[in-house]
Amino acid sequence: MHKNILNKKTTLIVLLILFTTLTATAQKRIADHFLQMLRHQKTDSLQTEALLIWTDTENAGLDDSTYYPNQIIAIGQKEQNPDVEAIGQAFLGYYFGKNDNQPKALEHFLKAIQLGEKRNNPRIMLRLYNFMSYYSDANKSIEYSQKVIALAKQTKELNWQIEATYQIGGVYFVLKQYDLALQYFQQAYNMNLLLKRKGKQTSDRDVIILSGLGQTFNKLHNSTLALAYFRLGLRASKTNDDYIKAFYGLATYFKEAHNVDSTFYYSSKMYKLAESSSLDRYKVLASKMLYENYKEKGDLASALKYHEIYKVSTDSMNSITKTKKLESMLMQEKERQKELAEKREQENETHKNNLEYAAIALGLVSFVILFLLLSHTIIANQKLINFLGVVALLIAFELLNLFLHPYLGQLTHHSPIFMLLTMVCIAAILVPLHHKIEHWTVHKLVEKNKKIRLAAAKKTIKQLETESHN
Structure with missing residues (x-):
């Protein structure tokens, strides 16, 4: 069994390494296969291991959609x-963050952390x-990175330790x-x-760290070390x-x-x-530098050319940002509709519960009426009345417990210890009251039934005496 699990893990690792080396279309195709594999994992540990590997891969093109995060969430729920x-919620938060919807991003990240804390x-x-x-x-970012x-x-x-350390430095x-x-x-x-x-080190992280060092030494007016780190990055x-x-580091x-x-x-390079490439932000920065550079040299024709490029690139980037914001708003509306559907479902569930409570109350009233009617007949004896009296009072007691339970759960935050202590306190009040009501009710009904039975017996005896005289 252990060998089979290791073989599955090895296959999964190989597949996810291949995932990072293919085109966007092929990556999406492999991601679909990955989701199928995730659905068919038979243990929680294998599911979690698969997802951990996936989070550490380059998901090129897959973060532009909510499809895969929502699929992962659905698998986790099922x-x-x-x-x-939790990982699915985190991916969804990352999508909204990329699309400049910070509140929605944080909402999903907080959901992810709450889910993750269940197993920690x-x-x-x-x-x-x-x-x-x-x-x-800033403060929270440092706290989370620590x-x-x-x-x-x-x-x-x-x-991950390197990633967080660099983040604090940033x-x-x-x-x-x-x-x-x-x-x-x-x-x-x-x-x-x-x-x-x-x-296990990547050039991308190497360049980012060296650039950070170069920028920092430059701000500390140590131009020699700043230039050295920029060139190391290159x-x-x-x-x-x-x-x-x-x-970009060297140009600045x-x-x-x-x-x-x-x-x-x-800046030309x-x-x-x-x-x-698709890095519009760097195209904007480079065209701006070239425009300023040509202007400083007095080459107005070239300066005008790059100024136009800078303007068009800026407008294009702003347009893309607006499109992403629109997509984010549409996605937010979809989420809102989902929340409304969940709210309606909850209301329907509440309505159903209310109907069940009403049925219980009606059943209890019917039982009491039947009990009282039966107690006025000679069919019922003392044992039957005692038994029905106890049953009626137990039903009333349990119904009270049923109504109080949700409120007690909210009040005690579903803590087993506090729930137990609260129920014991309520029982300490209700049990003596229960015995008094039981004694009074059953005693009265039994005495009344005895009188009815005695009156019926006297009537029967009188009829027999009358018939014997005749």
Whole structure:
């Protein structure tokens, strides 16, 4: 059995590694197969392991849709696996965050954390906290990142520890606390070197960390080290995205140093790569730098050309942002409709419960009427009246308990200890009252029944005497 589980894990890992190397269409096709595989996992641990691997892969193109996150949520709900559902909610929050809908993003991230806390799996929680760190204010971001670091040490996942450490450095950089930013960037750099020796470090992270160090040293007016780290970042670059980020760091460095030729050189390289990629933000930045550079040189024709490119690129980026916001609003409306449907379902359930309560009350009243009618007949004897009296009072007692239970649950937050103590206190009040009412009711009815039976017996005797005299 253990061997079969290991074989399944190995197959899943191979599949998800392939997932990162294919085109967007092929990636989506593999993601569909992944969802099928996730549905057919027979244990919670295999489901969770599969999802953990998936969260650590490059999901190119898959974060532009809510389809896959919603599918994961549905699987988690069906299989009653809160860890799977939590990751699905986190992916959904990430989608809304990318589309500039911060409130909706935080709503789903908080749902994810609440679900994750049910089992408190450290590998799940550190990923959820990492999501939260990117979509919180400065103080909260640092707090969540520190939680990620603590859990990453526990699970021995150095890559997540690096990610969180760099994130803290980035927050301090934005807050202009450059000494603290430098401290965390250097920690991230040292850990990244350790990961590099193990063969698990990526060029993308390398370039980002080196760029962070370069920007920080530049703000601390250490131009020598700033330039050294920017050039190290360029040397570490392997992909177009890496080179764009490295060129941007160098272009901004030389621009602040008022080195027109070097600024032009690196901004031109950045522009050419950005033009052939989907990184519109860098195309805007590069075209702006080139426009300012040509203007400073006095080449007004070239300056006008890049100014037009800058304007068109900015409008295009704004248009894309507006489109994404519109899509986000439509998705939010869809979520609102879903919430309304759930509310209607809850109202229907409440109505159904009210009908059941009414039926119980009607049944109790009918039982009492039948009990009283029966007690006025000679058919019922003392034992039957005693038995029916106890049953009637027990039903009343249990009905009271049924009505009080939801309110007690809210009051005690469903704590078993407080629920028990509250029920004991209520019982301490009701049980003596129960005995008094039982004694009074049954005694009265039994005495009344005895009188009825005695009167009936006297009447019968009198009739017999009359008949015997005749």
